[in-house]
């Protein structure tokens with residue numbers, strides 16, 4: 206009995222075990238990191254989590270988009286839900302008509318060349334209020350389900366397919382709207398000449414970030 210009592214350390218003799226403390230700290234840090242990563246991916250679609258992580262910055266205001274044979278500049282745009290933006294579309298081609306559709310998914314249509322994607326399955330512009338201005342040398346514009354207000358000269362309106370302006374060589378058009386609550390990755394493209402323009406590179410990507418939950422920072 207006496208020997209047992211002597212072997213047991215008194216409270217004063219118990220010192221913190223540095224090895225044990227290190228393991229606890231490692232565990233806490235690991236769990237906290239895992240929770241943070243899970244929270245990031247859980248709350249938003251995976252795609253958005255990646256774009257947030259990639260440090261994308263939304264560009265409100267005017268984005269100048271040039272069309273040429275066969276491509277767009279820029280090919281990658283980032284907006285945020287609720288931002289007021291203007292697409293200033295300019296056809297730089299000396300000889301070709303180019304359009305601009307924005308959507309997701311391919312809408313495959315039977316054509317003279319067999320089934321080809323001739324537009325997007327989901328039209329980005331559906332239900333979007335857009336003001337068209339500074340129209341010059343615009344061949345036609347398909348309004349589809351967009352809610353359009355024209356300011357200045359009105360281009361000829363056509364029907365069929367996604368919302369899309371088609372510009373003559375040297376044509377120009379401005380489209381102003383508030384980025385709708387449609388976050389995620391969208392594509393734009395020109396499907397003129399049975400998908401050939403699209404296939405040759407007339408395409409781009411628009412990433413729409415979810416509306417910011419943070420209050421707008423305005424240094425005053």
Ligand SMILES: [Cu+2]
Nearest residue numbers: 303395397402
């Ligand atoms: Cu084109």
